[in-house]
Amino acid sequence: MRRLISIALVMALGAVGPLQAAVPDKITLETAKEKGCLGCHEGIESIREETSAMLAAIKALGRPQGDPEGCVVCHGGNPRGLTAAEAHRGVPEKASETGPKIFYPDPGSIWIADATCGQSGCHQGYPYRLERALMNTEAGKIQGNLHTWGVEEVQNYKVPWGNYAVEDTDGLTPTVGTQVYKTYMTKLIEEHPDQLPTKLDQIPLPSVEEIEADPKLAGFTYQRQQCQRCHVGVKGREKRGDYRGMGCSACHIPYGNEGYYEGGDPTIDKEEQGHMLVHRIQGTREAKVKVRDDMVYSGIPVETCNSCHNRGKRIGVTYQGLMEFPYGSPYNEQGKTQPRLHTKQYLFIADDLHHQYDQSRPENPQGGMLCQDCHTTIDIHGDGNIFGTTLAQVEIECQDCHGTPQAFPWELPLGFSEEFGKTLATEARGLGDTLLAETQAYATQYDKQDGYLLSARGNPLGNVVKDGKKVVLHSATGLDFQVPLLKQLAEDNSWKSPDAMVAMSKVTKHNESMECYACHASWVPQCYGCHVQVNYGKDQDGKPFQDTDWIAGGSERFDDGQTAESPLGTHGHKRPGKVFEKRSYLRWEEPVLGINGEGRVTPLMPGCQIVYTVIDRENKVVALNQLGKSPDEQAALGQARVPDAIDMAPVQPHSVQRKARTCESCHNNPKAMGYGISGGVFQARYPEDIVEDLIDQKNGEPIPGRYQIQIPGIPALDYDWSTIIKDGQQVQTVGTHWPLSRALTKEMRMGMERTGLCMGCHREMSNAELWSKAATEGQLTDEQHIELMNKMFKAYAESVEGKK
Structure with a gap:
């Protein structure tokens, strides 16, 4: 057991391979009393910026435990240990009852997060939610793939399996969200119990004998070996672009695509791949991550999300404009094809407009948006219930910010654009006055101005506010964007083209039945x-x-939160x-x-x-x-x-x-x-x-x-x-x-179906007498052709009117 902890330790904190000369094999008791964990790790980045209330709270909790920097508050361990082996076991005598029980190499691991990120006074409730959310269960991916293999248990929309057995032990009412949201979701669960199950069993592992007798059961091997590497219960594949932590660390601790550490901890081998970029939490606008003197950022970069969202529906790499292809061209300066990313090579098509750095709107700054700017805490962490599919968990719709040509977002009813076949109530959803308790506690709080916009399910979007005739989205990057409102475009008649006006404003069936x-x-x-x-x-x-x-x-x-695949190279x-x-x-x-x-x-x-x-x-x-x-x-x-x-x-x-x-x-x-x-x-x-x-x-x-x-x-x-x-x-x-x-x-x-419309006119080209009266010399442009058809339409309308 000690050997496993040691392996996991060096994986997380970097003592893999030859240590740098500046790191002592043993420190003195005086140094340990003075510096605690920094006796060896001096130079490592503080987990948050020095001005943050979070870091101040961690240090305040750490001082009584003998660690002035507060490392033991999350990692556990013995700050009086004089060697790595002594320091990386146990917990301080005055450790919090709800905190670490032993040394944790990765405190973000979902399997011990109740004693770290979720301990009393910190992010309580998040580990319970995340364990039941799709980022851990991947229940929808399992159901969808095995249905393709013809497995009977997942037919008729049943979602019986997740990566691990899990049960919703606190009832159908979500643990977070407004009362409106909780009522909405409780009703949705009652209407769709198969898509929002109350328990999941672990995905089976058929024997080879069973598979040989029924070959479609090979789908379970395919699932477990190929599809399930991305959930937050494991660290996942050690390939370029796939390096990440576990649980909370999978998103909130930065890992570069190359997997190299670029911080100041002398114990971490900077030439070994598989390490965090720096020892810093990334998250809100306030959480500033300093990598070098010339590189400070905030928010969770898109590529962090893409360490997982590069397969399946591929929405992460698609957001960046990338599509995998087999060639790897063009050649680089060494005459080689492009390096593999997520084990694939990519062709750039066009990135999502929300991602694009070059903004064409003069009212907005240059720069793109992050995934977290749209996706809410429930979209990512869940709400305490078990979700069988993405549609069940994700609460946002395009119209929540943009509205429709007929209605501003706050004029839309709840559930708009996710009707699930129901007729919606007509009452406007309005605006939110207060934030969720979780947002108030952990997220950046922005002035609500006229009010916070609401999601389709009734939760306030804490970073999107109505300000007079404008809607402003506050990005975790630090940028603020004015959101185009479709009703305002219609009222101002500022459409970019007649096509846009007709498709979005005049053909009302589009808004009623189509996704944007x-x-x-x-x-x-x-x-x-x-x-x-x-x-x-x-x-x-x-x-x-x-x-x-x-x-x-x-x-x-x-016990330290690691799994069999966590140590590098295993x-x-x-x-x-x-x-x-x-x-x-x-x-x-x-x-x-x-x-x-x-x-x-x-x-x-x-x-x-x-x-x-x-x-x-x-x-x-x-x-x-x-x-x-x-x-x-x-x-x-x-x-x-x-x-x-x-x-x-x-x-x-x-x-x-x-x-x-x-x-x-x-x-x-x-x-x-x-x-x-x-x-x-x-x-x-x-x-x-x-x-x-x-x-x-x-x-x-x-x-x-x-x-x-x-x-x-x-x-x-x-x-x-x-x-x-x-x-x-x-x-x-x-x-x-x-x-x-x-x-x-x-x-x-x-x-x-509108094929053959051209022949309504052009079949008369064989009638020389008639065609000579209608045709003109040369070739019409598209605009001229449209205008000609418009004149014909009006002439027909006048002829019909004249007969009445």
Whole structure:
């Protein structure tokens, strides 16, 4: 046990590898009494800036415990220890009863956070909330992926599993939030108990024997080895861009992508990867993080979030404008391709307008927004209940700040834009006068001016205020942004283009049935076809394939808050099987549209489009290019065809642009409506093996007797991956979490289809006499064409009026 603590210690505090000469093997008792932990760690950064009330409170708690800097308040340990081994065990005699019980290398670890971040007088309640929130359970990710494999237990929108067994022990009422929010959420839980369960069991680990008998159970191996490395119960993968702490430290302690320490603690090896950037908490506007004399920042950088949010829906890297691609071009000065980030290489498309540093609005400063500027404490930490999906936990909507062309944000009813199929009350939500207790205690408090804007569920957005005719968002970066209000644009008639005015203000059905980002997220990363091989056989050296099981590693915990995978270089527990992945093709432009769980039109992206191959212990293929089936989706849709379980997922892609999609990109685009790229005419031979050799063109048979299959078939796939509607039937799932998610309805598609409009006029080109009267010399520009059509419309209206 002592050895494990020692390993975890050097991992966290840096005594890995050769220590710098300035660090003594042993200090004197006088030095220990005078400096406490700084007897060895002198030069380390204070966890908060010297002027902060938090640091003052920590030091005040530390002094009676014999540590003037207060390190033991969070870490525990013995400040009178004269060696590393003595100092890094136990706690001071006068330690707080609710504080550390032994030495904790990473006080942020969720498994001991009740005695550190959540101890009495500090952030009480947060560990309970975070343990039940999606950042720890990943319940929705588990349900969505395993549904794609055809696992029965997760069909019919059931969410039975999380990374670890957990139960909501304090009832359905959230532990935080306004009374309005608590009432709203209690009702939502009653209406959707499957999406907000009261308990989760730990995700199972089938044996190899069970998997060989039922190959779709290989989905559990895939889940545990590939998908679950990002939850806050573990430190995760030691790769560029993936370095982070555990629990609270995963977000609030900075780690650079390269994983090098750049602070002043002499015990931390600055040439070893895997360490925090500096020993400082990042969070609010007041929490200033100094890295160098010329680098001081505040807030949680986007890349901290992206140490996890780079796979799945990929919303973090998409927010930065990045999409993975296989080439790594262009070459750099050394003639090499770009370095891998999160084990991938990226193509820059266009970052979200909220992220963009170069602001085009003269009233706003240069600089972009952080994830935390929109996402609330409940979005991130949870509210004490268990959430089965992202839609269940996230409380904000675009309209909460921007409103609609018909209503300012405070004029909208609660629940606007997340109706979940319900008719909303008509009462305006108004503005908030007071902040949540958590915001008052821990966050930056801004002058409310006329009032705080409210989320769709009734909580005050503490950093967004109404100030006269303006709405101001206060960013944790220290910048303040004026938020465009759509109703003000309509009243001032200051639209950027007639297209914007028509789409947002005149076609009222858009606001009633569509998410804002259905138009403004003009690109979405689309990784079509996830070909997964799970191999339980042997490699070329005869060794059985195995890989890291992140859930197994996170389930073995030690008293110091560390898990089996925490120490650098250990990589947790290995389990049988190894996953290999390939793709069919990548796209980014013109996302498909569908309906999300809230009942609104949204962009879709390929979710888990799994086609699986499983190889047993004897290196024999027991499942080849198989697709799961979705009988629950068939029942929900009431159609004859059983959809394949491969999924097109509703998504808020976080790729919003000021210039929205064109009308034609939806209304004259078969892909957008779900019919597939170019109407699904390509890649139509998936079900058959394709041979490329000398071919008898009379019958398509190979001429040589010896030939190879060039492209193996996928027997069940009789459509392109981008197709969700074929012959009027939905052929793959659209979302697995909520009953309302599905492809666009037939009525919607009929209303959108506008192909062939040109022929209303241009078919008369064959009528020389008529065409000569209507046509003019040369070629009309788009603007001239629109004006001509407008004149025709008005002329027709006048002719009809004249007949009345």
